[in-house]
Amino acid sequence: MGPSHPAMHGTIRIMLELDGERILNSEVEVGYLHRGFEKTCEHRTYFNLLPYTDRMNYVSPLINNLGYVMTLEKMLNIEVPEKAQYIRVIMSELSRISDHLTCLAAMAMECGAFTVFLYKMKAREFIWDVIEQTTGARMTTSYIRIGGVRADLHPDYEDVLKKAIGETKKVLKDVHGLLDKNKIFLNRTRNIAVVPPEMAINYGWTGPCLRSTGVYYDVRKAHPYLVYDQLDWEVPLGDRGDNYDRYMVRMKEMEQSMRIVEQAMQKIIKTLRPSPTMAKWLEPAEAIRISRIQKTDKKIRLSPNLEGSEKDAYPDILAKDRRYIVPPKEDTYTSIEGIINHFKFFMKEHGIRPPKGDVYFSVEGGNGELGFYIISDGTDRPYRLHVRAPCFHVVAALEEMIKGHYVADVIPTFGSMNMIGGELDR
Amino acid sequence: MEGNFFTTKFNSILGWARKFSLFHYPYVTACCGMEYMSAACAHFDIDRFGAGWTRFSPRQSDMLLVVGTITQKLAPVLRTVYEQMTEPKWVVAFGTCAVSGGIYNNYAVVQGIDEIIPVDIYVPGCPPRPETVLDALVKLQEKIQKQEQEWRWKRRK
Amino acid sequence: MEEKKVKILEELKKTFPDKIKEASAPFGDETIVIDRDFLVILVDFLRKKPHSYTMLLDLTCIDYMDRKPRFEIVFHLFSLSNNHRLRLKVPLPDEDPWIDSLTFIWKNANWLEREVFDMFGVEFRGHPDLRRIFMYDGFIGYPLRKDYPLRKRQPRIRLRK
Numbered sequence: 001m002g003p004s005h006p007a008m009h010g011t012i013r014i015m016l017e018l019d020g021e022r023i024l025n026s027e028v029e030v031g032y033l034h035r036g037f038e039k040t041c042e043h044r045t046y047f048n049l050l051p052y053t054d055r056m057n058y059v060s061p062l063i064n065n066l067g068y069v070m071t072l073e074k075m076l077n078i079e080v081p082e083k084a085q086y087i088r089v090i091m092s093e094l095s096r097i098s099d100h101l102t103c104l105a106a107m108a109m110e111c112g113a114f115t116v117f118l119y120k121m122k123a124r125e126f127i128w129d130v131i132e133q134t135t136g137a138r139m140t141t142s143y144i145r146i147g148g149v150r151a152d153l154h155p156d157y158e159d160v161l162k163k164a165i166g167e168t169k170k171v172l173k174d175v176h177g178l179l180d181k182n183k184i185f186l187n188r189t190r191n192i193a194v195v196p197p198e199m200a201i202n203y204g205w206t207g208p209c210l211r212s213t214g215v216y217y218d219v220r221k222a223h224p225y226l227v228y229d230q231l232d233w234e235v236p237l238g239d240r241g242d243n244y245d246r247y248m249v250r251m252k253e254m255e256q257s258m259r260i261v262e263q264a265m266q267k268i269i270k271t272l273r274p275s276p277t278m279a280k281w282l283e284p285a286e287a288i289r290i291s292r293i294q295k296t297d298k299k300i301r302l303s304p305n306l307e308g309s310e311k312d313a314y315p316d317i318l319a320k321d322r323r324y325i326v327p328p329k330e331d332t333y334t335s336i337e338g339i340i341n342h343f344k345f346f347m348k349e350h351g352i353r354p355p356k357g358d359v360y361f362s363v364e365g366g367n368g369e370l371g372f373y374i375i376s377d378g379t380d381r382p383y384r385l386h387v388r389a390p391c392f393h394v395v396a397a398l399e400e401m402i403k404g405h406y407v408a409d410v411i412p413t414f415g416s417m418n419m420i421g422g423e424l425d426r
Numbered sequence: 427m428e429g430n431f432f433t434t435k436f437n438s439i440l441g442w443a444r445k446f447s448l449f450h451y452p453y454v455t456a457c458c459g460m461e462y463m464s465a466a467c468a469h470f471d472i473d474r475f476g477a478g479w480t481r482f483s484p485r486q487s488d489m490l491l492v493v494g495t496i497t498q499k500l501a502p503v504l505r506t507v508y509e510q511m512t513e514p515k516w517v518v519a520f521g522t523c524a525v526s527g528g529i530y531n532n533y534a535v536v537q538g539i540d541e542i543i544p545v546d547i548y549v550p551g552c553p554p555r556p557e558t559v560l561d562a563l564v565k566l567q568e569k570i571q572k573q574e575q576e577w578r579w580k581r582r583k
Numbered sequence: 584m585e586e587k588k589v590k591i592l593e594e595l596k597k598t599f600p601d602k603i604k605e606a607s608a609p610f611g612d613e614t615i616v617i618d619r620d621f622l623v624i625l626v627d628f629l630r631k632k633p634h635s636y637t638m639l640l641d642l643t644c645i646d647y648m649d650r651k652p653r654f655e656i657v658f659h660l661f662s663l664s665n666n667h668r669l670r671l672k673v674p675l676p677d678e679d680p681w682i683d684s685l686t687f688i689w690k691n692a693n694w695l696e697r698e699v700f701d702m703f704g705v706e707f708r709g710h711p712d713l714r715r716i717f718m719y720d721g722f723i724g725y726p727l728r729k730d731y732p733l734r735k736r737q738p739r740i741r742l743r744k
Contacts, residue, residue, distance in 0.1 A: 003503050011455050011500060031717035032500045033455055036532040038702075039727055051529065058457035074610055102460070121467035128464075139460055139553055201637050201663065204691040215663070222666050359610045360641075360659060360670065373657070375645060388641040388659070396694040422456055425717060499719045502740045532733050533726055534718075541742040 001410070003032045010421025012395070014410065021406045026399050033421040041385040046072060046352045047146070047345075049385075054140040056387065057423040059102045060095035060366040062131070065144040070225060071361040071372040072146055075354045078324060083316040084148035085226045086264045087134075090161075091143065092363075093257040093264075094131060097168065098124050099366030099418070100208075100250040107247065107415030108179065111188050116175050123171040126164040133160055145326075146352065147319035153268075161265060165258050172254060179247075189243035193401040193413040196241060204393040207368025208253060209417060212238035212245040219364040231263050246416040284333070291334035300330050324352050351380040367391045367418050389423045441571035444488075444514070446476035448567075451487035453507060456494030458521035461553040470556035475563050484510040489566075490543075495523035496536045508543045514573075516566060518547045520559070525550055591634065591669065599625070614670040619682050622673055626688060629660060629669070636660040636669060639685070642695035644703045648729040653677040654705060675705065684709040702727035 003011040011032035017025040037056065041049050053068045054061040066088060073080065080088075105120035128138045133154045135143040143150050154160075179185045195205075197213040210217060218235045220228045236252035238245030282290075287300045299311075311328040318325045326345060331338025344350045354376045362371035368390030377383040394417050402410050452462055466472055466480070473479075481487040484507045496504055508517070519539050522528040525548045527537035539545060546569065549562040592606045592613055602625070605616035617625060629636045640659040647653055658671040675682060684707035685692040696707040697716040704725040707713055715722065719739060724731050 003500060031715075031719070032497060032503075033495060034497055034499065034534050034717040035495055035530045036534040036726065036733075039731075039733060040530065040532055043733055055457050055529075058460060102463075118468055121463060122469065125464065125467075125469045138464075138555070140457065199690075202690050204639050204689065217663060357609045360612055360668070369640070371641060371659070373641065373643065373659075384645050386641070386643045392694065393691045396691050400690075498736065498739050501738070505740060533731070533735055533737070536738075536742075542740070 010419055010424065012419065012421070012424075014398075014414075016407065016410075018407065021408075023402055023405055023407065023410070026402055028395065028398050030395065031425055034425040035422075037426040038385055038387070041382055043381065045348070045380045046354075046382065049382075050142045050145070051140065054142055055422055056389075056426060057099070057365060057367070057370070057420050058139065059420060060092075060099035061140050062091045062095040062144060063099075063363060063365050063370065065142060066092050067361070067363040067365065067370045067372050069144050069146050070363060071359060071374055072352075072354065074361050075357070075359045075374065075376065076146075076321075076324060076352070078147050078319045078321055080148050080319055081316055082227075083152075083268065084318065086268050087149050087153060087317070088144055089226050089228065089231070090261050090264050091131065091135075091149075093261050094127050094164075096366055097254050097257050098127050100254050101127075101168075103366075103415070103418040104175075104247060104250055107412060108175075108185075110411045110415050111185060113179065113182075113185070116178060119171045119174055123164075123168045126160075126167045130157065130160050130164045133157060145318070147321065147325045148317045150317075152317050158265065158269070161261070165261065168254070168258065172251065176251065186244065188409070189247060189412050189416070191240070192243050192405060192409050193416075194240055194242045195397070195401065199397070199400075200241065203397045205368065205397070206393070207365065207390050208249045209246055209394050210368065211235065212249045213241035214239055219362055219369050223362070225363060227264075228260075231260050233260050233263075243412050243416045287330070288333050295335060300334075349380060353378060353380050362388065365390055365423075367394065367420070367423070370423075387423075387426055389426060391417070391419050391424050395419050395424060437574050438571065441573060445567035445570040448475075448477040448489045448563075449479060449481040449487040450477055450489040450491045451481055451484050451507075451511070452491045452493055453504065454493045455496065455500070456521075456523065458493045458523070458553040461551075461556060461559070462491070462493045462520065465556040465559045470560060472560065472563060475560070475567070477563060484508075485512065487511065488515050490515065490517045491520055492517065492524045492539050493520040495521075495528060495530060496539055496542070497534050498536060499534075501536055501542050504539065505542055516546045516570070517543055518549060518562060518566065519545045520549050520562075521554060522550055522552045528552060591667070595625075598628070612668065612670055614672060616672045616674070619673050619675060622671075623683050623685075625671070626658075626660075626685065630688065633665075634662060635664050636662045636667075638663060639689040639692055639695075640668070642685075642692060642699065644699045644705055644727075646703060646727065646729050651676065654680050654703065656682055656699070656705065680704065681706040681708055683707070686710055701725070704728070 001014045003013045013029040015027045016023050037052055040052060050065060053064045056064050101120045101124045105117040108116035131141065132138050134157060135141040195213055197215050200210050200213045200215065206217065214237055216235060216237060221235060233256045236249050236256065238249045282298050282300045284300055311330045314328055322341060327338050327341040332342045356376060356378045358375040360371055360373045362369045370390055371388030373386040374382050375384040402413055454462060464470060490508060490511060519525045523530065524539050527535050536542065547562050547566045549558060551558050595615065596603055596606060602621045603615055603617060607614055638661040640661045643657050645655045645657065647655065652674040654675040656673045656675060660669045660671065673682060682705065684696055694716060696710055697713060699705050700707060700713055701715040701717050702725060722737055
């Protein structure tokens with residue numbers, strides 16, 4: 001089953017030894033999307049390699065961003081403001097929902113349920129609308145920065161978010177009705193590729209695949225980061241560890257994610273101060289002209305999207321430490337300290353220089369524990385950056401999982417594992 | 427007989443027929459695959475341009491849509507798939523990684539698929555928005571309309 | 584959690600006083616540096632109760648160009664019952680970089696060790712099937728070593744331009 005095959009997951013090659021239709025032995029060949037991420041990281045500064053982290057697990061790009069940034073924050077000991085933490089939680093849960101939607105859509109399409117694929121893509125578009133409104137890009141956003149997030153939530157985000165959640169709930173209800181008790185789907189997925197919990201732990205599985213075998217391990221509950229310990233949600237578990245359980249665990253996780261997003265949204269509305277609005281402020285060119293003569297403290301009107309009211313929003317969204325964040329544009333263009341700050345941040349040999357040492361931090365990605373291991377030697381480039389890719393360990397078990405099954409069982413098994421090529425091969 | 431009313435009319439009818447019934451073969455590798463899925467589904471539909479049905483076999487398709495990064499390990503496979511396709515065929519390089527290697531300039535990535543196969547349309551973007559993809563499809567359709575059929579009696583001369 | 588952290592390092596220092604070369608906790612992660620002959624014994628000890636480090640999270644390698652020993656293999660172990668992570672480091676010399684394979688304990692070590700072999704050239708003794716996993720056959724060299732240039736391409740088929 002060659003590297004270019006209709007199952008739209010990623011490029012992987014499975015060589016099967018068959019006896020009629022049953023599989024005797026198999027060999028999985030990966031590496032068709034090895035893009036040299038780890039080697040590239042040694043030649044880029046810490047700030048420059050944010051876009052590379054987006055493109056690893058490309059169905060949930062904000063979570064990869066988050067993992068990398070939180071590892072650096074652990075090393076640099078930066079404290080992130082509370083509103084930025086809530087925004088990060090909302091963004092990463094939305095990414096998780098879109099990850100599960102894509103995985104199950106592809107799995108259902110390969111089993112023949114094309115309608116499910118179209119419904120879930122429709123829901124995913126609404127979620128991407130929410131992400132695009134705040135971050136500016138649908139997929140590869142580089143939104144989560146060291147010290148916080150890049151920009152504040154859009155003033156109208158509530159309506160779009162409510163619509164997205166409403167549409168997703170409708171779609172999930174439809175899909176539950178279509179697939180849950182569907183005889184064909186059950187025949188194809190129940191009791192196929194059963195994985196006992198000891199085998200799953202031995203293989204180093206984490207995430208929804210491990211939870212479908214019954215083991216309770218979620219990084220968000222075990223080593224809580226951001227504000228997950230202040231929100232009220234549950235971790236769904238499966239019992240048998242077959243394909244159907246992996247499907248059910250993902251569906252339930254999506255509902256829990258939506259619960260988290262709603263709570264976070266309520267928290268932001270109730271307790272944290274709202275985003276400031278722009279009134280009669282100075283035009284940028286005029287502000288620069290005035291600042292050449294004397295220092296000005298008046299507010300400057302910037303374009304009303306990402307770069308809107310930068311300095312005002314900064315205490316909410318970015319940490320105070322000047323060494324690790326990009327200074328606001330008002331400062332850069334109108335004062336000498338700002339421009340020196342900007343210069344020192346971006347020039348080679350300056351910029352973010354963490355202390356010597358190594359650090360490991362993990363977040364709960366769409367597939368499991370996404371860990372980043374950074375070794376720094378005091379310069380502005382990482383000496384070595386290693387990513388603990390969750391689906392690497394899951395796919396390592398594929399050879400053993402499909403032994404003794406039919407060729408047609410490979411497709412739903414492979415689909416339920418959610419192999420993402422960018423994460424597997426880095 | 428060359429270039430008279432009948433051949434130009436025939437060319438235009440052939441172009442019209444070909445451009446509105448494109449069967450594409452999506453050679454999906456990486457992140458651009460997500461935008462391809464978006465472009466093919468309900469919100470931004472490529473079915474309305476006639477290119478709806480995805481043929482899952484290179485022998486039955488006439489447009490090769492190379493989506494995502496092509497690595498050195500995958501290059502011979504792409505060449506094989508291209509050679510398996512029958513004439514007439516068109517190639518669309520979807521996404522910056524397929525156009526020129528993208529942000530990856532290292533030991534493992536092919537710097538643009540035109541190092542391996544000839545390309546007709548280049549779609550930049552990382553990943554390209556679905557509207558860009560639809561625009562590229564329309565441009566490809568214009569190109570197909572203007573293409574002349576290679577008559578055998580022309581080549582003999 | 585604080586008592587558990589200090590406990591494991593001290594307990595290991597007490598049980599194996601001369602084998603643990605270094606034990607520290609930078610940024611809150613416990614780290615132990617040991618020799619390669621001691622690896623299997625220590626891993627076996629850690630896997631049993633009460634420590635029960637049953638999951639191998641990660642296995643990777645670091646190439647220090649300017650110090651001897653050149654390579655260092657890093658293991659991240661995780662204990663589900665105690666909810667605790669531990670890092671093991673094993674330095675390897677440049678002249679004969681070999682280490683014992685852990686495939687008989689953890690099955691995911693199979694692919695992880697193949698990846699380290701592919702990228703760095705470290706040999707894992709006892710591995711059932713040690714070959715390249717990411718790069719293709721015919722690729723010469725080990726890409727993630729510091730002396731392999733970033734842009735050195737080895738094309739597999741003849742390129743057109």
